[in-house]
Structures are given as structure tokens and as C-alpha cells.
Amino acid sequence: MSTPQQFSTSERRIDLDWVRISAFGLLILYHVGMLYVSWGFHIKSEHRLTWLEPVMLVLNPWRLSLLFLVSGVASRFMLGKYRLAAFARARSVRLLIPLIFGMFVIVPPQSYLQIVESLGYPAGFADYYLQHYLAFSAQFCPTPCIAQPTWNHLWFVLYLWVYTMALVGVLSLWPAAADWIGERLAPALAGPWLLVLPCVLFAAWRLFLSPIFPSTHALFGDWYNHADYASAFLLGFLLAREGGIWRDIERQRWVALTGAAGCFTIFVLVYIGLVSPSSVPKWFASSAYGCYQWLAMAAVLGFARRHLTADGPVRRYLTDAIFPYYIVHQTAIIVIAHALHGSGMSAGGEAAIVIAGTALTCLVTYEIARRIAWLRPLFGLRMERGSVSGIAQQQPV
Secondary structure, three states, rough: OOOOOOOOOOOOHHHHHHHHHHHHHHHHHHHHOHHHHHHHOOOOOOOOOHHHHHHHHEEEEEEEHHHHHHHHHHHHHHHHHOOOOHHHHHHHHHHHHHHHHHHHOHHHHHHHHHHHHHOOOOOHHHHHHHHHHHOOOOOOOOOOOEEEOOOOHHHHHHHHHHHHHHHHHHHHOOOOOOHHHHHHHHOOOOOOOHHHHHHHHHHHHHHHHOOOOOOOOOOOOOOHHHHHHHHHHHHHHHHHHHHHHHHHHHHHHHHHHHHHHHHHHHHHHHOOOOOHHHHHHHHHHHHHHHHHHHHHHHHHHHHHHHHHOOOOHHHHHHHHHHHHHHHHHHHHHHHHHHHHHOOOOOOOHHHHHHHHHHHHHHHHHHHHHHOOOOOOHHHHOOOOOOOOOOOOOOOOO
């Protein structure tokens, strides 16, 4: 049996900080890409870039699962500093305050512009907000039929809080659960099983739950996503202190990358139509998708552990800034993209302005919020100002 690697409260996982920063950064670019592909989004650009869909599919299967996994790791480290009740309070403050603030202040412009563009809503924002957004019911049915108020992209925050509170409930009944399960799970994942067994798990969710429970992000009934994201969160939480697992992830990074490339090739060829779906068993394509999820995450974590270990002011700044960036980014994207409708710009010029404008909005919002005490908790920042030293010491998102 492997011996758990003990992390002191001063030890930092710089690599996981960089993974979290990079994943949120890619998420912002991904949401800009949603303006240009055929997939559903709140508003759409006048341009369509069909070539962009396979590129975005490189990220789509694993980008959010990876964030939940890193959040699980950070939650485990945080529990080393807090008693369980204090941990639950800290997570609730860090997650629920920005969620509620976001739902009533940050998100409404997204819903308003969606209704303006899809239905030609003639009244102004104030009328929409008071008459419809605060109706606490489904509005504008049947097309679109949206529950308002809504959390839109902030569903991630809600799901993370739910998983965290469920974890708190289990640990309140069985305090030693994390150590007991982690110490037994690590040997089961030794060697090649580290890549194989989680592949089987994620493939099973894809095979058996995804066809029945399509993604909704509506919390209730979203069982495929819950199985996927909760599995990633628990894997991170249970394996956070298992040093042997992290060394194996680093050693097997090239194997994981090669396997991920193979699995991605299978399902993307089916997606773009170069391989007829009828010639590939559905279970095989779905299994390839599920395996790609885990192998891509393992590859990212392995290469990050090997190469993303440099600390400095950029890492410290972005570690604190990335959650406020996440809170405001989608509203900025949608507002800027709407303002550019009818401009006659090329897709490249339009996307460049949306990206630059979104980055500037995120930067200015964070710089204001971090300097004003009462704004800090609204954007997921700690009340006290100070340096952020690492994922093992910060409150995780």
C-alpha cells in the first residue's frame, strides 16, 4: 500500500494553480467561440465558423471536469486548515454570495439580450428586469422557455457548492472517510490502472446516462453531468494527498496524451462525418469520448506537474483574479458581441474586439472589486486583502 504524501499547510501546489488559471482562461476563449459555432448559445454572431467546432471539441469533453477535479484537490487541502463546520461556512460564503449576486446583477444582461435577439423584445432593460427577470417563473415560452432569474454560466458555482455540502455531510458522519478511501483507492490505481479504471468510469457515464439525461445545467435532473463532475471532484478530493498517484500521473503523461489523441480522433471523425456513425458501434464512439475525458485530464495534470512549477507575481495575481474574471466574462462577451451586430466587421476582427474587450472588462472589474471591501465577497474574494500563496492555502474554486 502506498503511503500518502503529507502536505503541510505551507506546501503549495503551484502546478494546480496554473492548471486552474489556464482552464478558466480557456473557458473564456471557449465562450467567445460559442458565438460562431452551430451549438446553442444565448446570442450568436452573424458569422459561422464551421471549422471551429472540431477545435472546440478538443476542450469540450474535459475542460469543466478538470476544474471540478482541481477544486476537489483544493478542498482536501483546505480541510487541513479548517474544522468541518468552518469549512462549510467558508465555502458557502465564497460560493453562494457571488452566485446570488451574479444571478441578480451580472447575469440579467445576458438574458435580456438573448430575448432581444431571439424575439425582438421591444422594451428596455429596466422593464424586462422588473416584469420578467424577477418573475421567478418560466418566461417567453415556448421559444425560448427560460426560467428566471437564472444562473447561466454560474451553474458551475452552484454545482461545486452542492458537491461540497454533500461531502461535508458524509464527513460529518464518517470523519475518516477521505483518508480511509484514499489509502485504498491509490493502490487500486497503481500503474496502468491509473489510466484504465477512470476511463471505464467516465465511459460508463457517457454510455448509460448521457443518452437519457442530456446536459441542462438546471441542477435537478441533470444526472449525467452530476455523475461526470461529481466523479472528477471526488477523484481530486480522495487522491489529493496520495503522492504516489501524482508521481504516476507525471510518469504516464505521454501515454495519457497518446491515448487521448487516439480517442479524440475516433469520436471527432464520427462528429464531422468522415466516418459514418452506422459503421462505428455507438458504444465504441461513446466509450472513446469518455476515455478521452480522463486521458486528457491525466495528460494535462502530468505535464503541469512536470513543467508548470514556476512561481512568481503573475501566478499570485491570477490565482486571486481568475474567479472574478469568471464571474463577469460571459456577460462581457455577450454585451460586446451584441454591440457589434451589424458592424460589417470580419469574423476575425469581431472576435478580436470581443476577446480584448472581455479581457479589459475582467481586468477593470477585478481591480475595482479587490480595492473595495464590500465588493470583495460579491466577486468571490476573501474579505481580508493579502497575498495568495498557493492552492493548498487558498479557498478553492
